Amino acid sequence: MELPDPAPAHLVDPSAPDAEDVGAYRLLAADIASGVAVVAARHRRRDVAATVTGFLDVSYDPPTMLVSLFEEGRICDAVESSGAWTLSVLRRDQEGLANWLASPGNPVEGLLDGVAFRRAPHSGAPVLDGALAWFELSTVAVHTAATHRIVVGEVTAMGRGVAEAQADDPLVHYARGYRGLTR
Amino acid sequence: MELPDPAPAHLVDPSAPDAEDVGAYRLLAADIASGVAVVAARHRRRDVAATVTGFLDVSYDPPTMLVSLFEEGRICDAVESSGAWTLSVLRRDQEGLANWLASPGNPVEGLLDGVAFRRAPHSGAPVLDGALAWFELSTVAVHTAATHRIVVGEVTAMGRGVAEAQADDPLVHYARGYRGLTR
Numbered sequence: 001m002e003l004p005d006p007a008p009a010h011l012v013d014p015s016a017p018d019a020e021d022v023g024a025y026r027l028l029a030a031d032i033a034s035g036v037a038v039v040a041a042r043h044r045r046r047d048v049a050a051t052v053t054g055f056l057d058v059s060y061d062p063p064t065m066l067v068s069l070f071e072e073g074r075i076c077d078a079v080e081s082s083g084a085w086t087l088s089v090l091r092r093d094q095e096g097l098a099n100w101l102a103s104p105g106n107p108v109e110g111l112l113d114g115v116a117f118r119r120a121p122h123s124g125a126p127v128l129d130g131a132l133a134w135f136e137l138s139t140v141a142v143h144t145a146a147t148h149r150i151v152v153g154e155v156t157a158m159g160r161g162v163a164e165a166q167a168d169d170p171l172v173h174y175a176r177g178y179r180g181l182t183r
Numbered sequence: 184m185e186l187p188d189p190a191p192a193h194l195v196d197p198s199a200p201d202a203e204d205v206g207a208y209r210l211l212a213a214d215i216a217s218g219v220a221v222v223a224a225r226h227r228r229r230d231v232a233a234t235v236t237g238f239l240d241v242s243y244d245p246p247t248m249l250v251s252l253f254e255e256g257r258i259c260d261a262v263e264s265s266g267a268w269t270l271s272v273l274r275r276d277q278e279g280l281a282n283w284l285a286s287p288g289n290p291v292e293g294l295l296d297g298v299a300f301r302r303a304p305h306s307g308a309p310v311l312d313g314a315l316a317w318f319e320l321s322t323v324a325v326h327t328a329a330t331h332r333i334v335v336g337e338v339t340a341m342g343r344g345v346a347e348a349q350a351d352d353p354l355v356h357y358a359r360g361y362r363g364l365t366r
Contacts, residue, residue: 133214158195
C-alpha cells in the first residue's frame with residue numbers, strides 16, 4: 001500500500017558527510033534498542049574489558065557472533081591481538097558495571113579489581129559473574145567498516161553467570177540511556 | 184576480583200558442533216535483547232521485505248550500518264543484488280507487522296499490499312510508515328559468516344516515519360518474543 005508522497009528525508013553524501021549529517025545520524029541511530037554486553041580479552045597478561053552495544057548473534061551452525069569495535073580503542077587491539085574473547089551479556093542490575101566499563105577514563109591497571117569475574121576455559125579471558133549469558137569466541141575474520149573493525153568469532157564455550165531463574169531481566173540500551181523490559 | 188572456581192561451561196568444537204551445542208547456543212543467544220527492524224529492497228521491480236533483529240549501527244563517520252542475513256533467504260538475494268536497501272526500525276505497536284514480515288510462508292507477490300509504506304529517495308526501496316527511524320543504505324561490503332552474509336552499507340538518506348514526540352517506544356525482541364521498554 002504505497003503512500004503517494006515521498007518520505008521526508010535527510011540526504012547524505014557518504015563520501016563527504018558534514019557535521020549536520022553526523023548529528024542527524026547519531027540522533028536517529030540512538031533509537032535502535034540493543035542489549036548490553038562486556039567484551040573482554042586477556043592480552044599481554046592483562047585483562048582488558050569494555051561495554052559494548054554493537055554485537056550480534058550471527059549463526060547457529062556453527063554458533064557464530066560478531067562485535068563491532070572502534071579501531072583505535074584498547075579493547076579492539078586486545079581482541080584482535082589475542083584472537084580469543086568473551087562476551088558477557090548484562091542483566092538490568094549490572095548498569096553500574098556497564099557505566100564503569102564504558103568510562104573513557106577507566107584505568108589500564110586494576111580495571112577489574114572491583115568486578116567479580118571468572119576465567120573462560122580456553123583463553124582465560126574474563127567472564128563476568130552474574131551475566132545473563134556469556135560466550136567465549138575464537139576469531140575467524142576481521143573486517144574494516146569505516147572507523148570500526150567487525151570481529152567475527154566462533155563460540156568455543158558458553159554458559160550463564162547467574163541461575164536460570166534469574167535470567168530474565170536484561171539491561172537494554174536505548175536513546176543514550178539504560179532501560180529494562182516490560183513483562 | 185577473580186573468583187576461585189572456573190565458570191561452569193558448555194564447551195563447543197566449532198568445527199563439528201552437534202545438535203546439543205546448537206540447542207544450548209540458541210537458548211543462550213535468545214537472551215540477547217535487540218531492536219526490531221524491517222530490511223527492504225526493490226529488486227526486479229518487486230518489493231522484498233523481512234523482519235530482522237540482526238542489524239547494527241557501526242560508525243558515525245560516515246554513517247555506516249550492517250545487517251546479517253541468512254544467505255539462502257529471498258531478502259538476502261534482493262539486498263545483495265540491488266546494492267541498496269532500507270532499514271525501518273519498528274515501534275512497539277508495529278508487532279503485527281513484525282510478525283507478518285517474519286512469517287516463512289508470506290507471499291512473494293503482494294507482500295506489502297496491506298502495509299503502508301513510502302519509497303526511499305535513491306533506490307525506491309520501501310520505507311515503512313510509522314517507523315521510529317529509517318535509513319537508506321548503499322552496500323559497501325558483503326562478508327560471509329557461517330550461514331549468513333554480513334552486508335555493510337553507508338547511509339544515503341534517513342528520517343522518521345512518525346512524529347518526533349511519538350518516537351519513544353521501540354519494539355524489542357527478547358527470549359523469542361516481543362517486549363517493550365520500561366520508562
